[in-house]
Amino acid sequence: xxxxxxLEEGSSHPRGAxxxxxxxxxxxxxxxxTRVEVCIFDDAGDKEIARIALPEYTDEVWHGFVPGLKxxxxxxxxxxxxxxxRHGHRFNPNKLLLDPYGKAHVGTLKWGPELxxxxxxHADADLSFDARDxxxxxxxxxxxxxxxxxxxxxxxxxxxxxTVLYEVHVRGxxxxxxxxxxxxxxxxxxxxxxxxxxxxxxxxxxxxxxxMFVDQPFLLEKGLKNFWGYDxxxxxxxxxxxxxxPSIDEFKAMVDRLHLDGLEVILDVVxxxxxxxxxLGPTLCFKxxxxxxxxxxxxDEPRYYINDTGTGNTVNLSHPRVLQMVTDSLxxxxxxxxxxxxxxxxxxxxxxxxxxxxxxxxxLDSCRQDPVLSSVKLIAEPWDCGPGGYQFSSFPPGxxxxxxxxxxxxxxxxxxxxxxxxxxxxxxxxxxxxxxQRGRRPWASVNFLTAHDGFTLADLVSYxxxxxxxxxxxxxxxxxxxxxxxxxxxxxxxDDALLALRSRQQRNLLATLLLSQGTPMLLAGDEFGRSQxxxxxxxxxxxxxxxxxxxxxxxxxxxxHQFVKRLLTLRRELPVLRRNHxxxxxxxxxxxxxxLTWLAPEDVEMTxxxxxxxxxxxxxxxxxGTAPVSSIPRAGTDATVLLVFNGWHDGVEFTLPxxxxxxxxxxxxxxxxxxxxxxxxxxxxxxxxxGRSVLAVxxxxxxxxxxxxxxxxxxxx
Numbered sequence: 001x002x003x004x005x006x007l008e009e010g011s012s013h014p015r016g017a018x019x020x021x022x023x024x025x026x027x028x029x030x031x032x033x034t035r036v037e038v039c040i041f042d043d044a045g046d047k048e049i050a051r052i053a054l055p056e057y058t059d060e061v062w063h064g065f066v067p068g069l070k071x072x073x074x075x076x077x078x079x080x081x082x083x084x085x086r087h088g089h090r091f092n093p094n095k096l097l098l099d100p101y102g103k104a105h106v107g108t109l110k111w112g113p114e115l116x117x118x119x120x121x122h123a124d125a126d127l128s129f130d131a132r133d134x135x136x137x138x139x140x141x142x143x144x145x146x147x148x149x150x151x152x153x154x155x156x157x158x159x160x161x162x163t164v165l166y167e168v169h170v171r172g173x174x175x176x177x178x179x180x181x182x183x184x185x186x187x188x189x190x191x192x193x194x195x196x197x198x199x200x201x202x203x204x205x206x207x208x209x210x211x212m213f214v215d216q217p218f219l220l221e222k223g224l225k226n227f228w229g230y231d232x233x234x235x236x237x238x239x240x241x242x243x244x245x246p247s248i249d250e251f252k253a254m255v256d257r258l259h260l261d262g263l264e265v266i267l268d269v270v271x272x273x274x275x276x277x278x279x280l281g282p283t284l285c286f287k288x289x290x291x292x293x294x295x296x297x298x299x300d301e302p303r304y305y306i307n308d309t310g311t312g313n314t315v316n317l318s319h320p321r322v323l324q325m326v327t328d329s330l331x332x333x334x335x336x337x338x339x340x341x342x343x344x345x346x347x348x349x350x351x352x353x354x355x356x357x358x359x360x361x362x363x364l365d366s367c368r369q370d371p372v373l374s375s376v377k378l379i380a381e382p383w384d385c386g387p388g389g390y391q392f393s394s395f396p397p398g399x400x401x402x403x404x405x406x407x408x409x410x411x412x413x414x415x416x417x418x419x420x421x422x423x424x425x426x427x428x429x430x431x432x433x434x435x436x437q438r439g440r441r442p443w444a445s446v447n448f449l450t451a452h453d454g455f456t457l458a459d460l461v462s463y464x465x466x467x468x469x470x471x472x473x474x475x476x477x478x479x480x481x482x483x484x485x486x487x488x489x490x491x492x493x494x495d496d497a498l499l500a501l502r503s504r505q506q507r508n509l510l511a512t513l514l515l516s517q518g519t520p521m522l523l524a525g526d527e528f529g530r531s532q533x534x535x536x537x538x539x540x541x542x543x544x545x546x547x548x549x550x551x552x553x554x555x556x557x558x559x560x561h562q563f564v565k566r567l568l569t570l571r572r573e574l575p576v577l578r579r580n581h582x583x584x585x586x587x588x589x590x591x592x593x594x595x596l597t598w599l600a601p602e603d604v605e606m607t608x609x610x611x612x613x614x615x616x617x618x619x620x621x622x623x624x625g626t627a628p629v630s631s632i633p634r635a636g637t638d639a640t641v642l643l644v645f646n647g648w649h650d651g652v653e654f655t656l657p658x659x660x661x662x663x664x665x666x667x668x669x670x671x672x673x674x675x676x677x678x679x680x681x682x683x684x685x686x687x688x689x690x691g692r693s694v695l696a697v698x699x700x701x702x703x704x705x706x707x708x709x710x711x712x713x714x715x716x717x
Contacts, residue, residue, distance in 0.1 A: 010065030012058040015328065016101025017075065017143045023067040024143050028077060028099065029060055029321045030290040032089060035080035036062035039096060045074045045107045045140040071145035074106060076138060079289050085126050088292035088302030090283065092117040095134045098233060098285040100325055102141035104248060105237050110137040111217045117283040126279040148252045152259040155340050158203045160443035161580040164568060165266065165521035166202040167451055170210055170242050173524055175547040187244040192254035197263060200527060201568030204264035206343055208452055212237040214275045222472045224540040228452055230345060231275040233284055235329040255338050264340035266377060267333060271326045272349040272384070277312035278305045293319050308349050308386025317363050318353055326363070331372045341377025346384040348391045356388050359396050368398060379446060393434035399444065400519060403431060406447045411460065411483035413647050414508050419614035424645065425598060428621055430518035432582040442582055445518035449509055450526055455536045457526035460484045461505040462491060467534030470545060478537030491534060503556050504693060507563055507671035511694040514567040515577050515643060524548060527564040528557035559674060566676060566716060570668055573712050574698070576625045576638040588628060591635055595627035603655035617648035618689060622657060625705065639700040639709045646689040659683040659699055666713055668696040678713040
């Protein structure tokens, strides 16, 4: 038991609970608190065995050193101060609070009225005060010490132009995988066992939120859960259900395993809001520590919250201590957990100052100048529901951004919408009309067709409408504008012709995605046709709807998997398909070449009339591998590739362009073929492009380029 007379002053830095050989230092920021107590619990986390007032207050940080405490200690905070909701203060020491810097949590949040700082149901609502203790309902923080020995001590650094992202849900990816022992399914250990990702040919695993999050009551009441995890309450802590054992070393071992396979690990992170909601939400952490600092409040009525997130509250990154907490968290995941980058949910909120989105705001400036954060991949979801919330292409150099225009345009083109060839050309060239400025590179455009939010690829070609009945919201949730096409029948079918068309449409979409300039992102399971039964908003489906079905991959799924591996091999081995400079179509007089030429089917360069004709559905994209690959006027040595896209429902004769004498075009793939063959064709050959299909052919001159292409074709078979 702790002896009060042994308490020491300790240090205000670092924040959180820091173990030493003699004990544990606690440090908690609060600008408006009058007293802070650390509550120590037994090993089960049930019984409070000591309550210690932190003795010192330095630069708005409460701190103290407790001798004798060891790693594994369970703890929480009680914070005293004014309970004045009209002035933005909601201190209530009856509510046990999580440490914002807590490195681990044990226990599960159990919902009950005691979690709320006010008396639920009271006539005065949140102006009332609830004196009941909430500790028995709260998870507890854990003092953490890790001595993990890394086999791969350095982070992986995949060059941006070689990066292929693969979006994965830790639990959903392994819950139905027979190669993972049942005890490890749905855990970090289970994910680390699989070699499927590496063998597929992607380079970077992007994990949906793995930081500590909660299940909201309205979901639990319906027997559902917060499956996606976009409700973070512990920015330094792992989500306990994803651990097969209570140690952060399990996560480190998973990262280490992926790094040994050459794969980066990217985290999807949520720093824009917390599950404490608005004025009627619970008091779990920040609201009880310093509500007026951690959240953006209405300037004229600080009782109420600014809700730019649509979830009830908005984290106040304009405050230096809150900004420090977020950047400390990011650095922790890079330096301690060896994470290689981040995808930021609702990123404009992080860059929004009181006057709106600001490229020179605190968060973006912090990331840009920080030697740790500026060295890893930073990816923005460039929209939110706040004022001026759509900021696509507005993030500063060094950032990549999700490209929703790519998603919508490519989906609509293959759905059969007309007049989209000019927009398709922009998509295929990494939206250079927006990103080709300030030295940004094509990789800044993260191209995607599917993600956790929306239809899977198989459902995109199998359903015209969403089918979210299982979510319990009357099918009123989720987007209705999916730009999908069921190919003639809604949902499952046994019609062979229809199934063949759906398979071809999936190949079309994947070929477009993986061979466009920019950074492609693939949704886990799309490579073999995973379905969510038409659910396009499976955020609450911790069930077979969301779990990847590994046991029922049919022949078509296996064939699609092989096709995706072929596409990724082409992207990896032919740098012309992933140029690090934008393709512009500019003519190089010194070399007499253009890096990019757009072709009509009759082997003429597309004219203004072709671009303006809304009936145009078939066009070619000729990328010349002899063109300079940088600003240095030096001939390239890569293969030349022609991609032909036919969005028309019928076949089109496409004349293959001329080549030097003796050269021929070699087929890389044709999405109309179930089984790919590397046949050769003479220039001028009139190739019949099947309706709704993509053709890729390549050629190379002499020397190393020709040898490399020949070897590649032999590898592809």
